[in-house]
Structures are given as C-alpha cells and as structure tokens.
Amino acid sequence: MRTGMIALALGLLTLRFLPALPPVWLLLLMPVVALMLLPFRTYPLALFLLGLTWACASAKAAMDDRLPERLDGQTLWLEGRVAGLPQTIDGVVRFQLDDPVSRRSRLPQQIRIGWYGGPAVGSGERWRLAVKLKRPGGLVNPGGFDYQAWLLAQRIGATGTVVDGHLLQPAEGNWRDGVRQRLLEVDAQGREGGLAALVLGDDSGLSTADWQALQATGTVHLLVISGTHIGLLAGLLYGLVAGLARWGAWPTFLPWLPSACIAAFIGALTYGLLAGWEVPVQRACIMLGLVLLWRLRFRHLGTTWPLLLALNLVLIAEPLISLRPGFWLSFLAVAILMLIFSARLGPWSWLQSWSRAQWLIAVGLLPVLLALNLPVSISGPVVNLLAVPWVSLLILPLALLGTLLLAIAPVGESLLWLAGGAMEGLFRFLVFAADLVPAWTGPHVPAWVWPLSLLGALLLLLPRGLPLRPLGWPMLLLCLFPPQKSVPVGQLEVLQLDVGQGLAILLRTRDHALLYDAGPRFGDFDIGERVVLPAIRRAGLKQLDTLLLSHADSDHAGGAAAILKGVPVKRVLAGDIARMPVELSAQACRNGETWTWNEVTFATWIWEHADEGNQASCVLSVEANGERLLLTGDIDVDAERAMLNDGFNVSAHWLQSPHHGSRSSSSRAFLRAVGAHGVLISRGRNNAFGHPHPLVVSRYGWSGMAIHDSAERGAITVRLGAYQAASAERSTRRFWRD
Structure with a gap:
C-alpha cells in the first residue's frame, strides 16, 4: 500500500518538471495501459501512470482556459462578481473576478484585475467593467520568480487593467469583508493591517518594510495564513481538552481523545473559512484531518501513512499546487520533523526538541530553498525559536478571541489592542534581526550539485553515530559554495x-x-x-x-x-x-x-x-x-x-x-x-x-x-x-x- 501511494504521488509530482504536456492521444492511452497493469505486480507503475494522467489532464484544462491570443491586449466590456478580499496597495485596487462574461467572446473562469486610482471594491459585488486584457505572462529571468507559473497554479486565465466601470449589484452577506472593515477600524496600536492578515489572510495591510523583515528572518509563515496557523489553533484546542482531562476537569461521560480531535478539526475548519478557504488552507485542513484520524484510530500503521495519504489527496484535489513553492516547503518540513523525532534511542527534553527542530528544519530545507530560488534566512532558526511561541501562544489567541468578541465591543477591542501591541513588539524584533543578519541569496548551482546536497542534508538529519554522517557537511556545503564557470579572459x-x-x-x-x-x-x-x-x-x-x-x-x-x-x-x-x-x-x-x-x-x-x-x-x-x-x-x-x-x-x-x-x-x-x-x-x-x-x-x-x-x-x-x-x-x- 505504501509503495503504491509513493508511486501515485510521484506521478502527480512529475507534472512540475515536464517541458511540455503530452499530446491528447498519449493522455488517452496512458490510463488504458495503467488499467491493464493494475491487477499485476506492476501496480506501482500503473498508479504512477494514473497520477501523471490526472495531473496532465488537469493542467491542460487550465491551459485551455487562458485568454485567447486574439484578445491579448484588447479592451472588452465584461461583467463579473468580485471574489475574495480586494486589496488596495499604493492606490491600485487589485481583485479577482470569477466567471466573467462578455458579449464578444468567451472568457476564462478567473481573471486577476488591477484598477489604478479606482474606487473601493467589495467582495461579492457585481461590476460591469471595461478591461484591457492580457494573457498570463511575467518576467522570465535566471532564477527569478515565475509569475506565469504562479498564475497558472491559481487557475487565473487572464490579467487585466480597468479602463472604466460601474457597480451593478452590491454584495449580499459579505461577512468576511465586514469583519475586515471592523478589524481595520479598531485601535490595534498601528497593527490593524497585520491582524487582518493573521485573522483573514488579507496581507494588503502589511507594508513593504514588514514584508522585507518577514522574508529576511524566515517568518513569512507566521503572518500569512498557512498550515502553521491551522496547526497552531488545532494544537491549542487539542491541548486544552487534553489538559482539562489530565487535571480531571473534563466531563467523564465524554471520551477526551475523540473530543480533542473533533474540537481541533472544527476549530481548524472554522479558521479556514474565516481565512477564505484558499488552497494552502485546504491543504492544511486535509493534512490535519488525516493526522487526527491517525491519532484516533490508525497509529498502528506508522507515521508515514498520514503524510503520504495527505500528499496524494492534496495533489489529486489540485495537481497544479506543485507549482507553488509553499507546497514543497510545507510537506518537506513535516517530513523532516517526522524523520528527526523518529527512531531515536532516547527522548529529548522539550527545550532540546524545540531548538533542535528549528536548526534541523533549516538544514533540511536549505537545498530546497536554493533550488526554488528563494532567499535563505541566516537568522531564521534563532528568530523562529522566539517568534513562533510569541505568535502561537499570545498574538494568535488574542487576535482570534478578540475578533470573535467584537460583538462585545469593549472586550473584543481590548483584546485586539493587546494583540496589536504584541505584534508591534514582534516586528521591532524582526527588523532588528533583519538589519543585524540580512537574508542571503545563493549563486547559481549546477544541476549535478543538487543530488549531492540533498543527500548531505539527509545524512545530517539522521541520528548521531551513524556511519558516513560526517560526510553530510561537505556535501551540503556544495550548494552554498558551488563551483562557478568563470568568463575567459578577452570575453x-x-x-x-x-x-x-x-x-x-x-x-x-x-x-x-x-x-x-x-x-x-x-x-x-x-x-x-x-x-x-x-x-x-x-x-x-x-x-x-x-x-x-x-x-x-x-x-x-x-x-x-x-x-x-x-x-x-x-x-x-x-x-x-x-x-x-x-x-x-x-x-x-x-x-x-x-x-x-x-x-x-x-x-x-x-x-x-x-x-x-x-x-x-x-x-x-x-x-x-x-x-x-x-x-x-x-x-x-x-x-x-x-x-x-x-x-x-x-x-x-x-x-x-x-x-x-x-x-x-x-x-x-x-x-x-x-x-x-x-x-x-x-x-x-x-x-x-x-x-x-x-x-x-x-x-x-x-x-x-x-x-x-x-x-x-x-x-x-x-x-x-x-x-x-x-x-x-x-x-x-x-x-x-x-
């Protein structure tokens, strides 16, 4: 079973590395071959082909939904409903239209739009807009951010700039936008935008300086809603029920373990809906649900079972998620934690577990960060030692509880004021750390270096005393100091x-x-x-x-x-x-x-x-x-x-x-x-x-x-x-x- 899940995952992940999608005839042939192989001992190959077929078919559907070339650069009148939370940054209103319609042509199901100097746009509103449309594209540089891949991963089929427009229909039942406006109106010691990012996933309130501090210290995951926040809230709820049961304060007629798992999962789902139910949140909820199910009923299957099942379910639900760097980082971070906490001869103290986990995650993800052309935070392991508990045990509970109690204005606003003060203190610490030790961008790494660096990282994650483990350091350092091709004299x-x-x-x-x-x-x-x-x-x-x-x-x-x-x-x-x-x-x-x-x-x-x-x-x-x-x-x-x-x-x-x-x-x-x-x-x-x-x-x-x-x-x-x-x-x- 485990071999089959690995093969299926490899087939789904292969999409990320394809130079071109297979032709239609091959897409039709692969599942037929897979079904013929499935009853035999070659079933891993069959599952691999089924995974690859599904991923390629899904990607082809997204590619076919892009703006036709004849409309590239054209201005069209269209109608659509605003999805998600619009953002206003530097006078530019950015939002997404779902299922836009035009009399002149069929349009992609999702369009990302910018309106320079535009009016306030609310989630759920219906607008009629004159938009200069563009096919998805972006700057393409060696090791640079691939905006076109990012758009495809979100199934955005076109981008555009608004020339003119007017509101057709106001929003109905737009509770998330209402919560955001309420958060932005409270006094949170200047950190109202940061609280909106933490509670709702609306990061437009974070300044450029905030982003630079988060990136330089490797703490973006703490303010941009991801699996970290879902796991933190679920862990708090699970720990609360477990603690009450240990202290004898939990009702005896309710089994504490099922209650803790149910409370954690319901809390995670509620937070996910509040955050807009984006793909990273969906991924986190799937992983959490499987971990809780494993904890409740299937611990005998081992720790790798929930990770592999979660990986496959996430990829089947959205194969294009493999184009997102966050997908690789989140799953690999979990895999690293599972590796370093398993097969130990003796337990670590809580302080050893917390500190070593940060350093070993940094070691394990280093080659991956460089492969994804992401900056490496030198201060990240130390900063996260303090920032993670500060956010998880102080800022996040205060922010969520304050948001829930906004109906009781004095109580909710007081909690949000405290949360804002704690967040302001966090950012002052992050700015200090970022100025002291800036993030590092590595040089170009030859392709042959990656396998050696990954192997070196794996060796260093293994317990001490194992043969060849010391070789991990020189192998890992190859990705930090790779051999470079010099320009010949005279050229x-x-x-x-x-x-x-x-x-x-x-x-x-x-x-x-x-x-x-x-x-x-x-x-x-x-x-x-x-x-x-x-x-x-x-x-x-x-x-x-x-x-x-x-x-x-x-x-x-x-x-x-x-x-x-x-x-x-x-x-x-x-x-x-x-x-x-x-x-x-x-x-x-x-x-x-x-x-x-x-x-x-x-x-x-x-x-x-x-x-x-x-x-x-x-x-x-x-x-x-x-x-x-x-x-x-x-x-x-x-x-x-x-x-x-x-x-x-x-x-x-x-x-x-x-x-x-x-x-x-x-x-x-x-x-x-x-x-x-x-x-x-x-x-x-x-x-x-x-x-x-x-x-x-x-x-x-x-x-x-x-x-x-x-x-x-x-x-x-x-x-x-x-x-x-x-x-x-x-x-x-x-x-x-x-």
Missing part, C-alpha cells in the same frame, strides 16, 4: 535582464562587473530590488565595479537606490547628470572615456549639447576579441546623428535598441553605420508606448538584424568575443510558458 558575458518596460544589462568579464541601467521602479514595486539585485547575487558577484546609468528616467534609473543598498558599488557613472538624484553620488559620463578589464575594452560617448532626458543618455561601446556591443540608452535620431558626426566608432555586432524601439530612434543612417547582425530590445509586453514601433522593426529587418525581444524571449545572454548566437531564458521549456 564578456552580456545578460539583458527581462525587466518589463525598462532596461538593465549586466556585463561581466573574468574579474570585473558593470551594470548598465538598473531597471524601473513604480511606487513600492522596485525591479532593481526584485529582479536586478537577485540576478547580481545569482551570478556570484560580491560587488559591482561600475553602475552606469544611461539617464535619469525612472525606467532606467529607478532601481539604482536598491542596487546601491544591496551590493557594494565602486563607482556610479551617469548621463543626464543634472536630473540624477543627489543621493546616488554619480559622476558625470564623459565623452571619450575608455578603460580595459581583462582584455575587454570599454568606451563612453555622450552628446555634450543634448537637452536633458533621452538625448543625454550615456552610450557605452564594448569590444571583446574583436566582437563589439553598442549600448545606447534612450538616444533619439538627433543624438544618433551627433554621434556619427563626432566620429565615434559605432560599428558593432550587437546593438541595444535605442529607446526600446521607439519611432524617434533607430534611423536608417545610424543602423547602416552600426551594421549589427543582432539587436536586443528590452520592453514590456503590450506596453502603453507601442514599443517597438512596426516601422523600426521593419528597419531592423531591412538591415539584416536578428531581433531578440525580452517580451518574447525573456532574459537574453550573449557571450561577446566568442562569436556565438544569443541564448534566451524562454528557450528553457516549461509547459506553462507560451
């Missing part, structure tokens, strides 16, 4: 990051690194922090020799502050210096400055008579082993003409498209003088500026240039000096990518 690695409507290009020689532009920033959404900085760290760089900002526009220099805060930078060089923020301490780009790193030559040019803005972009020319690259920022036709008249050597094999392919740039004379065979375009998909302009694209074609577009191909890598074709991140196939 340059060029990485144009996928930053949407903006620009960021990382240039690396053997011993030096330069970042040309830092990506955009829109309010608190900083691409420099979220995309560029992780890419620098993933490249194994400990510092930048030069940060060159072509000009001061926010789509090029917006992420500079985050870069300077996150990594040491020896020199900041900038064009359009008059508009550059003073705090960047930038030096003015000079016409004709040259330098050489590892036999790679760099030269700058700037139009000395340019107006401020795009014309004042600092141009960078790079030559490696005779192969040349020209980075142009946002120069226009006049700046191109001035560059040619100055006699600057513009000939290049690779050209960064001036001004993202705007019609105001890339003149015929300039393209003829450059003579590139490839052009790199950095832009946002369906951007409001229409970049690149069709006329400019046609000019590139007439000039014989191969177009490498970040919106279509993701991040693009060129090895300058090796005379090789460019490679793109989207060329690494994933079944959920177009």
